[in-house]
Amino acid sequence: MITMLRAALAATAVALGGMLASPATYAQAGSAADEIEKYRQALQDGNPAELWEARGEDLWKKPGGPKNASLERCDLGRGPGVVKGAYAELPKFFADAGRVMDLETRLVWCRVNLQGMTEADARRSPFGSPERKSDNEALTAWITSESKGVAMAVSLDHPKMREAYDVGRAIFFFRGGPHDFACSTCHSEDGKRIRLQDLPNLTVKSGAQRGYTTWPAYRVSQGELRTFQWRLNDCFRQQRFPEIEFGSPASIALTTFLAYNANGAPFAAPAIKR
Amino acid sequence: MDRTLLIALASFSAVTLAGCAAMRTGADEAAIRAKAIDAMKTSFKEKGQAKLDRLNQDETQALCSQYAGKELPKDVAATIEKSNLASIRYPQDGKLVGDWKRGERIAQDGRGFQYSDDPKGPVGANCYACHQLTKQEISFGTMGPSLYNFGKLRGYTDEMRRYAWGKVYNSQAYSACTNMPRFGHAKILNEQQMRDVVALLMDPASPVNQ
Numbered sequence: 197m198i199t200m201l202r203a204a205l206a207a208t209a210v211a212l213g214g215m216l217a218s219p220a221t222y223a224q225a226g227s228a229a230d231e232i233e234k235y236r237q238a239l240q241d242g243n244p245a246e247l248w249e250a251r252g253e254d255l256w257k258k259p260g261g262p263k264n265a266s267l268e269r270c271d272l273g274r275g276p277g278v279v280k281g282a283y284a285e286l287p288k289f290f291a292d293a294g295r296v297m298d299l300e301t302r303l304v305w306c307r308v309n310l311q312g313m314t315e316a317d318a319r320r321s322p323f324g325s326p327e328r329k330s331d332n333e334a335l336t337a338w339i340t341s342e343s344k345g346v347a348m349a350v351s352l353d354h355p356k357m358r359e360a361y362d363v364g365r366a367i368f369f370f371r372g373g374p375h376d377f378a379c380s381t382c383h384s385e386d387g388k389r390i391r392l393q394d395l396p397n398l399t400v401k402s403g404a405q406r407g408y409t410t411w412p413a414y415r416v417s418q419g420e421l422r423t424f425q426w427r428l429n430d431c432f433r434q435q436r437f438p439e440i441e442f443g444s445p446a447s448i449a450l451t452t453f454l455a456y457n458a459n460g461a462p463f464a465a466p467a468i469k470r
Numbered sequence: 471m472d473r474t475l476l477i478a479l480a481s482f483s484a485v486t487l488a489g490c491a492a493m494r495t496g497a498d499e500a501a502i503r504a505k506a507i508d509a510m511k512t513s514f515k516e517k518g519q520a521k522l523d524r525l526n527q528d529e530t531q532a533l534c535s536q537y538a539g540k541e542l543p544k545d546v547a548a549t550i551e552k553s554n555l556a557s558i559r560y561p562q563d564g565k566l567v568g569d570w571k572r573g574e575r576i577a578q579d580g581r582g583f584q585y586s587d588d589p590k591g592p593v594g595a596n597c598y599a600c601h602q603l604t605k606q607e608i609s610f611g612t613m614g615p616s617l618y619n620f621g622k623l624r625g626y627t628d629e630m631r632r633y634a635w636g637k638v639y640n641s642q643a644y645s646a647c648t649n650m651p652r653f654g655h656a657k658i659l660n661e662q663q664m665r666d667v668v669a670l671l672m673d674p675a676s677p678v679n680q
Contacts, residue, residue, distance in 0.1 A: 359505070366506035369538035371531045373524040374583050374658055375651040376642075380538055382613070390599045390611040399539065436583045438520040444513030449506070 245337055245414040245466035248421040252338025255331055261311025270306035272299065272339065283343035284463050287452045289354040296360045298451045300425045301443040303335055322442045323426050326419050336412055336423045343463045348409060350456045357452065364453030367446055368398070373436040379450070382431075383407070404457030410467040417470055424451060503536065518585035530554060534647035542647055550646035557655050558639045561665070566631045568665030570676035576663055577603060577670055583658065595638075595653055595667060603670065604677040613649055621672040622679040634671045638664060 256267045256279075272282035273290070287298040293305055300322065307318040324330030352358045371378040382390065383398040397403035412423045428447050432440045440447050494502075507525075516522050527535065530550050537546060560566070579594020581587050597603060600613035624630045637644055639654030653659045659667065670676050 362502045363506045363509055366503050366535075367510060369535050370506060370510070370527075371535045371538070372527050373520075374656045376531055376534070376656070377651075378535065378538065381649045384539070385613075388611070388613050390613065391609045392611075395613075432514075433584050433586060436520065437524055438514040438522055439517040439585060440514055445509040446506075446513035449509055 243414055243466065243468045245341075245412070245421050245468065248334045248337035248414075249341045249466065250338075251329070252334035252336070255335055256338060261307060261313045263310070263312035265310050265312070267303075267306055267310060267335075269310055270303070272302060279339055279342045281343055281346045283340045284346040284348050285350060287350065287357070287360065287448055287455060289356045296354075296356050296448055296452060298424070298443075298448050298455075299336060299339060300332060300423060301448060303332060303339075304443060319442060323422070323429070324420060333412070333421045333423055337421050337466050340412055340463070340465050344465070345462050348405070348455065348458045348461050348463055350452070350459055352456060360449045360452040361456055363446075364449035364451070367450050368453055375436050377435040379431065379435070381435075398454060398457065401457065401460075404454055405461035408454045408458035409461050409464045410469070412465050413467040413469040415469055421466060499536075519583065519587070519589040520585040530642055530646075537647065547646040551643055554640045554646075554652070554655070555636075555643035558636050558643060559654070560632070560635065561661055566635045566665060566668050567672055568662060568669045570666070570669040570673045570678075572663075573666035573668070573670030574604075574677070576659070576667055578607070593658060593663075595651075595659055595663070597667070597670075600650070605680070606677060617671060618678060620678055621674065621676070626672060626674055631668065631672050634668050635664065638667055 256270075259266045269276045271277075271290075271292070272279065273285055273288040274280075274282050283299055286302070287296050289296050290302065290305075297305065304315070304318040307313045308315055321328060321330050322332040324333050350357075352361055368379045368383075371381070380399070382388075382395050383403070385395075386397045386400070386403070388395050388397075396407035398407050408424075411427050412421055414421050425442055425447060428450060429440055429442070432438075510525055511522075514522060514525060530553070533546055533550055534542075537543070576594050577597035579592065580596035580599060582591065582593030587593075597617075598607060598610045600611045602610040602612075602616040602618050604618065620634070621630070633644075637650075638659070640652045641648045641650035642652055651658060653667075654664055670678055673679070
């Protein structure tokens with residue numbers, strides 16, 4: 197069943213890839229976007245992200261690492277072991293670590309501090325491929341799925357959160373590199389698109405809500421579940437910047453800016469995207 | 471609650487999201503930008519052709535970042551346009567128009583300068599990412615205005631050819647803090663590629679002008 201689903205999705209991915217590459221076969225620019233929307237809807241019932249979620253739940257509960265401990269005591273911000281609704285409040289300031297963390301950095305912290313892994317091991321391959329699965333992607337898929345439908349409620353009450361938000365905003369508007377691009381180049385106007393791809397305006401509430409609450413997502417074109425850290429990494433690549441480091445201060449600040457802007461919207465991921 | 475107050479509250483909350491920072495003093499904002507730059511310096515690693523020096527802003531980039539999300543003061547805009555205008559180089563032989571067919575390929579090609587791209591090239595300009603250019607290509611973006619019939623509408627004059635060259639060479643010379651890259655100034659395109667792209671806009675035989 198799962199293999200069949202994968203095969204069907206792969207076929208759709210090829211068809212879609214072809215469609216984006218040679219859209220001249222379609223009568224109108226609008227219709228291609230409509231087709232993508234339709235197919236997204238159709239897949240909503242059988243999102244392969246569920247495979248990652250199931251693996252993530254196992255990883256969470258199974259003893260592992262040098263200390264042979266499970267992650268079930270990991271405090272994601274609502275107390276040790278509380279997963280339900282935790283993601284909707286992240287990023288957050290964690291007193292035990294003394295800094296603001298998003299989910300993906302918090303997982304590194306728990307794997308180091310609870311399971312006894314080295315920092316380097318816990319950070320290794322945060323983004324997987326079909327050949328090499330990533331524990332980060334699986335854990336993130338499961339934990340975020342436990343916030344489905346919960347309204348985003350990121351708090352800036354802590355001064356370090358306030359600072360992360362402000363810094364994240366400044367990074368969002370920071371123009372640089374050979375093309376003078378910033379996040380804001382592609383994401384600060386309504387109704388714009390690159391080629392046929394719609395660009396959410398992440399500086400207004402509705403756009404931030406749409407763009408943030410639908411990650412992580414199963415990417416049909418890659419056959420992989422992608423996390424928010426991955427999304428930032430890939431947008432910086434398109435921005436012609438050097439590579440942003442997984443879990444780096446800039447990535448957490450940007451995530452804080454976007455997550456807070458999405459407050460109030462029901463969290464809706466893991467989703468499925470082209 | 472009275473209506474005016476409601477409206478005031480509604481517009482206040484709309485503004486807060488886009489720009490809490492707008493209510494800060496200039497000194498606060500400068501401190502935040504400095505923190506942001508510090509955070510970025512420790513957050514990136516070089517990869518392929520994308521070295522860390524890409525995080526160093528020139529004056530135009532710094533000013534456009536500083537005023538992003540707000541109205542650009544007229545004197546700042548004038549400063550930016552003046553220095554960028556002064557950077558424009560026209561070809562020694564005076565030839566501004568090349569081959570529109572090659573120009574079309576450059577306008578279609580989005581490769582170049584990403585760390586995942588081959589540093590040896592080829593490099594394109596991806597004009598279609600942001601502009602409609604021809605009737606044939608319907609996969610175009612809308613970040614910039616449609617350039618369909620650019621030469622036909624503006625006139626095939628020397629003045630317009632020089633403007634088209636200048637705009638592609640350094641877009642900020644004519645509209646400070648535009649989202650359009652500075653293809654000649656940043657050495658994204660070489661002189662021959664510049665000519666070919668100008669031909670796409672300005673050659674009467676180009677599909678742009680059909």
